[in-house]
Amino acid sequence: QSVLTQPPSVSGAPGQRVTISCTGSSSNIGAGYDVHWYQELPGTAPKLLIYANNNRPSGVPDRFSGSKSGTSASLAITGLQAEDEADYYCQSYDSSLSGGVVFGGGTKLTVL
Amino acid sequence: EVQLVESGGGLVQPGRSLRVSCRVSGVSFADYVMNWVRQAPGKGLEWVGCIRSKAYGGTTEYAASVKGRFTISRDDSKSIAYLQVNSLKTEDTAVYYCSRGRIRDGYCSYMDLWGKGTTVTVSS
Numbered sequence: 001q002s003v004l005t006q007p008p009s010v011s012g013a014p015g016q017r018v019t020i021s022c023t024g025s026s027s028n029i030g031a032g033y034d035v036h037w038y039q040e041l042p043g044t045a046p047k048l049l050i051y052a053n054n055n056r057p058s059g060v061p062d063r064f065s066g067s068k069s070g071t072s073a074s075l076a077i078t079g080l081q082a083e084d085e086a087d088y089y090c091q092s093y094d095s096s097l098s099g100g101v102v103f104g105g106g107t108k109l110t111v112l
Numbered sequence: 113e114v115q116l117v118e119s120g121g122g123l124v125q126p127g128r129s130l131r132v133s134c135r136v137s138g139v140s141f142a143d144y145v146m147n148w149v150r151q152a153p154g155k156g157l158e159w160v161g162c163i164r165s166k167a168y169g170g171t172t173e174y175a176a177s178v179k180g181r182f183t184i185s186r187d188d189s190k191s192i193a194y195l196q197v198n199s200l201k202t203e204d205t206a207v208y209y210c211s212r213g214r215i216r217d218g219y220c221s222y223m224d225l226w227g228k229g230t231t232v233t234v235s236s
Contacts, residue, residue: 002156034221036223044228045226045228046149046157046209047226048223051222052216057224087156089156089157091222091223093216093220093221097175098179099159099161099174099179100173100219101147101162101173101220103149103158106156106157
């Protein structure tokens with residue numbers, strides 16, 4: 001059970017907008033630590049999607065965006081495409097945990 | 113071409129040890145954090161630990177689940193990071209990924225490059 005809570009699954013039709021939440025607490029997101037997002041396509045290694053709350057690495061489409069407020073963060077995907085079907089993970093730092101780095105439990109995105 | 117290539121995985125009996133390696137090429141190594149992240153079959157990502165660059169003392173951090181059993185090291189001259197895993201348990205069975213990471217206010221932060229992983233299976 002991670003200290004960062006994500007919904008197990010979300011779904012949307014092509015072209016739609018979906019959001020994935022990442023809920024933390026006062027020892028991680030609420031303490032001001034950055035939130036990062038990763039995409040794991042089936043059978044492949046994770047890939048950095050959003051870093052430091054709302055920054056996209058080079059090559060990531062602007063259909064992907066991140067936000068953070070209070071003890072939560074969100075990943076939004078607009079213009080949903082079939083190739084977006086993947087597992088998505090948030091990651092942050094928690095001052096109460098050994099080592100501090102923590103991933104959310106992951107969210108499976110299904111494109112209908 | 114940027115590559116992070118893990119090696120050294122395999123089938124190991126419970127209680128035994130293993131060393132997994134991550135060779136980095138095509139990109140800077142010495143100035144960055146190196147992380148190890150694992151993924152058990154059908155499960156999510158679990159951060160294992162990180163090692164800072166020498167500029168930050170080359171110090172390590174570990175998740176509570178592996179602290180005292182796992183050791184991360186690095187050889188900047190060879191651009192290789194290592195994960196020594198001791199006293200293996202069946203629950204350590206996972207794909208082990210190495211990833212290049214960034215530092216933020218002294219702590220291990222996000223991971224911008226990942227290898228394809230190596231599988232460690234702990235079974236008798």
